[in-house]
Amino acid sequence: MTEALASNAGACRLFTPRRSGHEHPDELASRRVTDLQTINFEGKSIPFLAGDTISAALLRAGVRIFSRSPKYHRPRGPFCFAGSCAQCYVRIDGKPSLPACMTLCHESIRVERQNAIGSAGHDLLGIIDVATPHGLDHHHLMTWNRLANTTASAVARRLAGLGTLPDAAMEVAAGETRHAEVVIVGAGEAGRKAARDMAARGIDPLIIDSNDGAIAIGLYAPNPLQPNPFQTNPLPPCGGGSGRGDRTLLVRRHNHLESISFENLILATGTTSQPLAFEDNDRPGIYAARGLVDLARRHDLRLGEHAVLIGEGAEGPRQAAALREVGYAVEEVALSDNLRAIGSPVHALQIGERKVDCDLIAIAARPAPAYELAAQVDAEVALVDNESVCGFAVVVDDEGRTSIPWLSAVGSVCTKR
Amino acid sequence: MHKTLICACEDVTAHDIDEAVERGLGDVESVKRYTGLGTGPCQGKSCVVGLKRHLAKCGGPKMEQPFTARPPIVPTEFAVLAGMAAPGKDGEPDSVARHSRPQSRPSTCIEPATTPWMAGSIPGSSPGTAMTKGDEHLPHRVDILIIGGGIMGLALAYGLTRRGVRDVLVLERGYLCEGASGRNGGGVRMQWTTAPFIELCKESIGFMRHFAQELGINVWLRQGGYLFTARTAAEARAAEQRAEFQRRHGVRTEILTPTEARSIVPDLDDSQLVAAAYHPEDGVVFPWPFLWGYADGARRGGARVETFTGVEQIEIERGEVRGVVTNHGRVAATTVVIAAGAWSVEVARLAGVTLPNVPMRHEILVTEPLKPFLDPLVSELSSGLYFSQSMRGEIVGGMGDPAEPPGLNQTSSARFAARFAEGVTRLIPRLGGVKVIRQWAGCYDVTPDHSPILGETPGVRGLVQMSGFVGHGFMMAPAVAERMADWLAGGPIDEVLQRYALSRFAEGRLEHEEMIIG
Numbered sequence: 037m038t039e040a041l042a043s044n045a046g047a048c049r050l051f052t053p054r055r056s057g058h059e060h061p062d063e064l065a066s067r068r069v070t071d072l073q074t075i076n077f078e079g080k081s082i083p084f085l086a087g088d089t090i091s092a093a094l095l096r097a098g099v100r101i102f103s104r105s106p107k108y109h110r111p112r113g114p115f116c117f118a119g120s121c122a123q124c125y126v127r128i129d130g131k132p133s134l135p136a137c138m139t140l141c142h143e144s145i146r147v148e149r150q151n152a153i154g155s156a157g158h159d160l161l162g163i164i165d166v167a168t169p170h171g172l173d174h175h176h177l178m179t180w181n182r183l184a185n186t187t188a189s190a191v192a193r194r195l196a197g198l199g200t201l202p203d204a205a206m207e208v209a210a211g212e213t214r215h216a217e218v219v220i221v222g223a224g225e226a227g228r229k230a231a232r233d234m235a236a237r238g239i240d241p242l243i244i245d246s247n248d249g250a251i252a253i254g255l256y257a258p259n260p261l262q263p264n265p266f267q268t269n270p271l272p273p274c275g276g277g278s279g280r281g282d283r284t285l286l287v288r289r290h291n292h293l294e295s296i297s298f299e300n301l302i303l304a305t306g307t308t309s310q311p312l313a314f315e316d317n318d319r320p321g322i323y324a325a326r327g328l329v330d331l332a333r334r335h336d337l338r339l340g341e342h343a344v345l346i347g348e349g350a351e352g353p354r355q356a357a358a359l360r361e362v363g364y365a366v367e368e369v370a371l372s373d374n375l376r377a378i379g380s381p382v383h384a385l386q387i388g389e390r391k392v393d394c395d396l397i398a399i400a401a402r403p404a405p406a407y408e409l410a411a412q413v414d415a416e417v418a419l420v421d422n423e424s425v426c427g428f429a430v431v432v433d434d435e436g437r438t439s440i441p442w443l444s445a446v447g448s449v450c451t452k453r
Numbered sequence: 454m455h456k457t458l459i460c461a462c463e464d465v466t467a468h469d470i471d472e473a474v475e476r477g478l479g480d481v482e483s484v485k486r487y488t489g490l491g492t493g494p495c496q497g498k499s500c501v502v503g504l505k506r507h508l509a510k511c512g513g514p515k516m517e518q519p520f521t522a523r524p525p526i527v528p529t530e531f532a533v534l535a536g537m538a539a540p541g542k543d544g545e546p547d548s549v550a551r552h553s554r555p556q557s558r559p560s561t562c563i564e565p566a567t568t569p570w571m572a573g574s575i576p577g578s579s580p581g582t583a584m585t586k587g588d589e590h591l592p593h594r595v596d597i598l599i600i601g602g603g604i605m606g607l608a609l610a611y612g613l614t615r616r617g618v619r620d621v622l623v624l625e626r627g628y629l630c631e632g633a634s635g636r637n638g639g640g641v642r643m644q645w646t647t648a649p650f651i652e653l654c655k656e657s658i659g660f661m662r663h664f665a666q667e668l669g670i671n672v673w674l675r676q677g678g679y680l681f682t683a684r685t686a687a688e689a690r691a692a693e694q695r696a697e698f699q700r701r702h703g704v705r706t707e708i709l710t711p712t713e714a715r716s717i718v719p720d721l722d723d724s725q726l727v728a729a730a731y732h733p734e735d736g737v738v739f740p741w742p743f744l745w746g747y748a749d750g751a752r753r754g755g756a757r758v759e760t761f762t763g764v765e766q767i768e769i770e771r772g773e774v775r776g777v778v779t780n781h782g783r784v785a786a787t788t789v790v791i792a793a794g795a796w797s798v799e800v801a802r803l804a805g806v807t808l809p810n811v812p813m814r815h816e817i818l819v820t821e822p823l824k825p826f827l828d829p830l831v832s833e834l835s836s837g838l839y840f841s842q843s844m845r846g847e848i849v850g851g852m853g854d855p856a857e858p859p860g861l862n863q864t865s866s867a868r869f870a871a872r873f874a875e876g877v878t879r880l881i882p883r884l885g886g887v888k889v890i891r892q893w894a895g896c897y898d899v900t901p902d903h904s905p906i907l908g909e910t911p912g913v914r915g916l917v918q919m920s921g922f923v924g925h926g927f928m929m930a931p932a933v934a935e936r937m938a939d940w941l942a943g944g945p946i947d948e949v950l951q952r953y954a955l956s957r958f959a960e961g962r963l964e965h966e967e968m969i970i971g
Contacts, residue, residue, distance in 0.1 A: 106493070106822065108456070115461075115499075119527065122462045131886045133494065133528070133821050150678040168558055169454040171468050175487075175742060179665040189673055189844070197824040197846025201720075202886030204531035208878065213538045254524030254750035256867045284535070284867050288529065293537045295867065310502050311458075313467060318458040376455060404502045411522035413864075419505070427502040428519045 073143045090136035092335040100320040100381035104151040108165040111380050113320030120308040120343040130201020150199050191450025209292035216242035220302045221252045227304030250287050255409045257283035286312030303445040307403035314375035321381030325355035332362035340395020344385045347400035349423040353398035405429040405449045415440045420451045460500035462493025474513035483628045485520045486741050494890050522889045532885035534874035591782050597618035598786035600764050601793035603634035604930040605919050607747035614754025621756035627762035629744045633794050636895030638849050639831050641928040642679045642735035643704045649949050650875030651702045656932035668746035672738050673844040677828035679735035682726040689728035706732045718881040737841045767804040774915035790917040795896030797920035810921050811899045814862040815871035818892035822846035834915040837971035840875040853971025865892045897924040902963035908950040
């Protein structure tokens with residue numbers, strides 16, 4: 037249990053760049069007094085505290101709706117606070133669709149909401165959602181004659197897209213190449229332990245963690261096992277970043293890329309928060325419980341007093357306790373087929389005939405292993421569905437080795453064969 | 454209204470998934486493509502598990518594996534990718550010899566006796582997760598058996614049923630859309646350097662205009678034109694000559710100045726070109742619904758389309774086709790059509806036939822969705838770069854690579870991401886801040902003269918070729934399939950089928966097409 041929780045922190049870090057580490061409450065209190073800076077939110081000045089993400093600043097100012105959804109123009113607000121979902125995307129300094137939860141505020145940063153006619157709060161195109169109670173089947177929309185079909189195409193094209201083009205060109209920052217004998221992705225508890233094990237063996241691993249502003253964005257490798265009957269000369273396939281077929285981990289630091297070649301890679305990416313399926317589960321005011329806890333701890337920010345927590349497995353009671361610890365009054369509810377979120381932002385949860393008023397709904401679904409990097413190189417993954425996690429995990433043997441000779445995994449991202 | 458969202462990025466509801474399952478989409482990759490789930494900016498991190506849980510709840514296909522994970526793992530700007538330090542990214546990698554396009558089948562090929570070409574055997578391809586099938590689902594005998602459920606095979610099956618030939622079976626080794634028909638950029642154009650291609654594409658685009666009425670599903674044809682840039686005076690002269698040829702064949706290609714090109718492609722850096730060839734009736738489509746539409750149309754007409762059914766043997770007796778053996782049993786047929794795209798060489802080999810085709814990987818990527826700003830597909834023939842804006846607002850683009858070795862390979866490379874990002878930001882610098890959300894790859898099926906192989910196979914009666922389209926089969930499939938269906942339904946053989954017969958290689962009458970992107 038504790039290991040899963042610790043590895044969660046690893047996932048948080050992997051996808052949470054540009055944040056400082058845990059801060060002492062005294063530090064939070066002291067910066068309150070000294071910082072009176074503002075961001076520009078759709079023409080209005082909104083104050084922020086040093087270390088605030090844009091999500092934190094907007095939520096602190098009472099903003100709950102961050103954008104409109106692509107097809108139905110449903111109101112959306114932040115969910116995961118860890119960069120793994122896309123519900124908090126806003127336009128920042130003239131660049132479209134950036135995660136508000138991953139971007140730190142600075143003086144006069146310009147933030148705008150996207151994909152609305154009027155404002156994101158009162159979007160005229162919200163009518164699409166109302167007019168399509170059973171959804172909108174775009175495959176078979178207005179196929180009956182050429183005129184209707186042409187009209188459907190023209191309208192669909194106008195409505196498509198989330199953001200608009202960037203205001204200006206973005207400067208290309210020269211990347212670099214690095215080599216490391218061992219790379220560890222994720223510095224949660226499992227990643228740190230792996231690093232200690234390496235050190236004990238005299239190996240100095242390269243640790244990639246978003247707390248240091250380093251985000252792993254892709255893992256590339258040629259498939260070494262495939263014979264290629266069409267290949268006439270002894271060249272490896274161009275699978276890697278170097279063009280020579282090397283395996284490569286691409287890591288982003290700020291705006292430049294490092295192409296890292298390595299002998300062995302250890303994944304310690306932990307797990308990611310998941311949503312749960314119930315009616316109107318995408319409404320603003322529904323948040324991943326882990327994200328809420330993080331928001332309270334890192335930003336001293338609570339989004340109300342009364343939280344209804346929809347939980348499952350071991351994650352429900354664990355996150356309920358964490359939320360209480362940071363100051364929420366929590367009512368725990370089990371996931372069932374008769375739940376519906378009420379209001380936008382939500383102010384109640386309907387449970388069958390019963391309505392529970394609340395300031396927000398917290399979701400404590402069993403998290404999912406962050407298996408994606410491993411799957412990019414065809415490492416074996418398998419479904420894991422137990423009390424602690426639900427999702428696809430990287431399959432490892434007793435030594436932590438995956439099906440790929442140079443790839444290992446530790447912590448809650450993996451499962452034993 | 455009340456909706457239960459499974460994929461918030463693309464507004465895919467539980468109801469949408471139920472409908473996809475009710476329509477018989479029996480594997481996760483197909484459910485993903487049909488609903489759009491997992492194709493948005495989060496790339497599945499918040500919906501793969503939701504899909505699995507919902508499928509389990511509603512009794513849909515059992516999801517034992519996630520759909521393919523593709524890089525990048527977080528949306529990444531072109532400007533960031535363009536700066537990637539990769540030896541050999543610019544031009545020729547020092548350790549990779551330049552490959553010219555293969556002019557003939559490599560002589561040192563390893564000859565696997567029989568390749569069981571099952572889904573998942575190719576790097577970068579995803580096995581998908583089909584519902585388990587027994588061996589009893591295939592018929593024992595059919596009139597016409599088509600190997601390959603891409604657009605060629607499915608359009609042919611549909612065309613045959615419309616001509617009253619209903620005893621048709623299409624075998625697809627994976628899910629529909631798994632091969633190049635599901636991996637291309639959706640470009641459709643009439644700008645070519647050979648008359649038959651112009652004719653086939655004109656006719657096909659005409660058909661695409663009313664595809665939705667005939668087959669009942671939207672394919673989102675948008676005729677925003679194709680704009681080919683010319684970077685040098687020599688390229689401009691070549692473009693002028695091609696345009697003249699095209700005008701003689703009824704395609705009104707215009708030659709534009711850089712300023713005129715910029716008026717059509719906003720923010721184009723006009724210092725990057727000296728001229729452009731532009732034809733406004735070219736355009737882009739959404740490829741996937743063509744396959745579903747044709748497959749449904751063929752099924753309605755009585756044909757059968759079986760997915761996750763791979764051919765392992767082709768039976769030949771005394772120079773005649775007798776049938777095939779699949780992983781789900783044997784099917785007798787006296788006519789077998791090879792429409793397997795980049796896999797055609799392997800399939801033909803099962804019949805002892807050597808095709809001169811060579812598969813070549815081509816990579817492609819897609820960005821975050823943007824409000825509409827770009828009408829034409831823009832392409833630079835000299836570098837093999839192309840990109841357009843899809844109906845969903847994404848930039849979809851690819852680029853050939855002179856260093857690409859031949860082979861069946863559907864993996865993605867960092868090298869491509871960097872080269873493409875550099876190319877697209879060179880042409881339109883303002884796109885630097887646009888983020889790539891997914892990259893993938895498919896295989897061109899390259900012939901020595903860049904023209905297809907159609908019709909009879911010398912020495913093997915009943916074995917029909919329908920391959921070798923070099924990355925542009927999608928845009929001419931409707932017209933090619935019509936001609937093929939006419940002939941297989943007992944009509945006279947079309948001139949196009951004779952012109953592109955396999956025998957032309959032995960006879961030395963090649964049909965060179967020059968305008969190949971990539």
